[in-house]
Every structure is written in C-alpha cells, then in structure tokens.
C-alpha cells in the first residue's frame with residue numbers, strides 16, 4: 001500500500017503523559033479497512049483511562065471516537081454498513097466496538113452493548129501486536145473485519161460528524177431506545193456536558209415542546225441555549241440546595257406537575273435522587289450518565305412506587321446506534337451548529353487536550369492528526 005509509518009498517541013503507564021510513537025501501517029487484510037484519521041475525539045472516558053480508573057491492557061493507542069477518509073480497502077469490502085458503495089477517499093466514521101456475536105447477550109438478548117467479549121478500539125486493543133493502529137489518535141487507523149463503518153451523508157462535514165463524539169450514539173441508544181419522549185413533552189436534562197447536550201438534541205428532534213437543562217458551568221449552559229438545543233437553563237452553581245433546584249425545575253413544567261421525561265446525564269450519583277424528585281407521576285426517568293462507577297448514593301425508592309415511574313438504564317452504544325446517529329446527522333446539522341462545538345488540537349498536543357477535557361474548559365476536544 002506504500003504508506004509510511006504512522007504517528008500515534010500511546011498510553012503505556014497509567015497516570016503518565018501519553019507519548020507519540022511510530023508504527024507500521026499494515027495493509028488491510030480481507031474485510032478490513034485502513035482509514036486516514038481526520039479527527040479523533042477526546043472524551044471524559046479517556047481521562048479515566050489515562051488515570052487507570054478502568055481495567056485495560058497496555059500499551060494502547062487511545063481514541064474510541066473517529067472520523068476520517070478511506071485510505072485502503074481490504075479484499076471483499078465494497079460497501080458501508082448501509083450498503084452504500086465505499087471507495088478510497090470517502091468520508092467515514094465507525095463504531096468503537098465490535099460485539100462478539102456469540103455470547104448470551106449478543107445472541108439471546110440481542111443487546112450488543114452488553115456483550116461480554118467486546119473488542120473496543122482505543123480501549124482494549126494492544127498496540128504492540130499487529131495491526132498496531134487500533135485507536136483514532138493516530139495518522140491512520142486499522143478497522144478489522146466486522147467493524148461498523150458508515151459513510152457520512154452528503155453535506156455533513158467531518159467536523160460536524162465528530163462534534164458529539166461517542167455522546168451522539170450514546171444519546172441515540174438511551175433517548176431513542178428507552179426514554180422515547182412524546183411529541184409535545186416537557187423534558188428535563190440533568191447535565192450540560194456532551195451527553196446532556198446530545199440527549200437534548202435528540203429530545204428536540206423527537207418533538208419535545210419544552211426542554212429544561214440543569215447543569216453548569218454557565219458558559220456550557222449558555223452555549224446549549226445559544227445553539228437552540230434547550231429552552232430554559234438552570235445553573236447548579238446558582239441554586240446550590242437540592243430543594244431549590246427541584247423547585248426551580250418543577251416551576252418550568254406544565255401545572256408544576258414535574259417533567260414527563262427526565263434524563264440524567266451528569267455522572268454524579270446524587271443527581272439520580274434529584275432526578276426522581278423532578279419527575280411527574282407516571283414519568284420516564286432515564287439514567288444515562290453513570291458510565292463510571294462513582295459509588296452508591298441514597299435515593300428514596302418510594303418515589304419510584306408512588307409516582308409509578310418507568311426507570312431505565314442505558315449502557316454504551318452499538319454499531320446500530322452509530323448507523324442511526326449518522327442517519328440523523330443531516331437533521332442535527334440543519335438545526336444545530338455542531339461544528340462550532342469543536343476545539344482542534346495537533347496530535348502532539350494530546351496531553352494538553354486531555355487536561356482541557358478534564359478541566360471542562362472545552363465542549364469537544366478533537367485531535368486532528370492530518371490537519
């Protein structure tokens with residue numbers, strides 16, 4: 001194929017800075033694809049990975065969110081996940097994981113996000129074995145046979161497609177898969193990070209009449225309102241007590257009954273107890289933000305019974321969610337300026353990007369290895 005070696009950001013030691021190393025670009029075998037990475041998203045999960053909060057092998061080329069252009073197609077690859085023809089130079093994105101297809105949850109429950117043996121790019125793929133480049137924080141990424149690869153719809157930029165990162169398909173899985181807000185609904189989104197923002201966008205597309213976002217800091221809330229994603233924002237730094245926050249939210253709902261749907265997207269355990277208080281009777285409560293185990297929290301289970309709540313959890317995202325996400329990109333980009341969420345970094349600035357994500361000073365950090 002004739003590519004020179006590729007640079008990649010590698011995690012070798014938990015808690016230490018990532019290093020830029022050089023790897024061979026392996027020609028794609030049958031069914032595989034090599035992409036030239038144009039954008040590798042940096043997500044809160046990557047900070048946890050770098051700090052050793054999640055079990056993973058090492059060394060690993062990080063980066064589970066990516067967009068790029070097809071550089072080489074292995075034998076037998078003719079189309080993307082939707083059957084559209086795939087050629088060198090096409091703009092694509094891809095799912096971060098490949099479910100095993102054999103375990104109980106893949107086969108019987110048909111829930112690939114619960115797969116017991118998932119292969120995940122940028123997380124559990126070793127960088128010291130071929131094909132080495134199994135994360136998006138690199139000049140090139142090798143996508144194995146079985147990867148979900150989707151060509152971007154015409155008119156959707158690479159920047160817009162990476163702007164929500166894995167939060168986009170995560171919101172598809174939870175909001176469209178479980179919460180399913182009705183047209184005209186009043187919906188509360190707890191959390192103003194990427195998952196909260198993406199969840200609010202899908203709630204909007206689903207036809208909600210009123211979206212109240214409670215989160216912070218103020219700049220994030222204002223950005224969400226400026227983009228037209230939410231109608232009302234409540235800053236948790238302004239209203240610091242639980243009862244005050246609940247009252248502020250309930251005041252924004254019809255008849256002060258509480259929300260039809262509450263989506264928890266904070267990752268803060270105590271937010272779950274608050275979310276239960278914000279639900280009206282017979283409401284839907286989606287717990288979406290607790291991706292990292294941050295420990296136990298007291299809740300009042302009587303609220304679930306008394307209000308007859310439907311409480312859902314939602315774990316991760318599947319290849320199908322990535323396909324659905326890409327299919328909705330034309331609608332999302334028509335309503336919201338996604339590309340404006342992106343802050344770009346050179347690959348060499350990976351450690352600064354991680355620090356900015358940890359500090360919450362950027363909405364979406366994206367490494368741009370190829371300019």
Ligand SMILES: [Zn+2]
Nearest residue numbers: 100103106115
């Ligand atoms: Zn499985």
Ligand SMILES: [Zn+2]
Nearest residue numbers: 043045165166
């Ligand atoms: Zn992510």
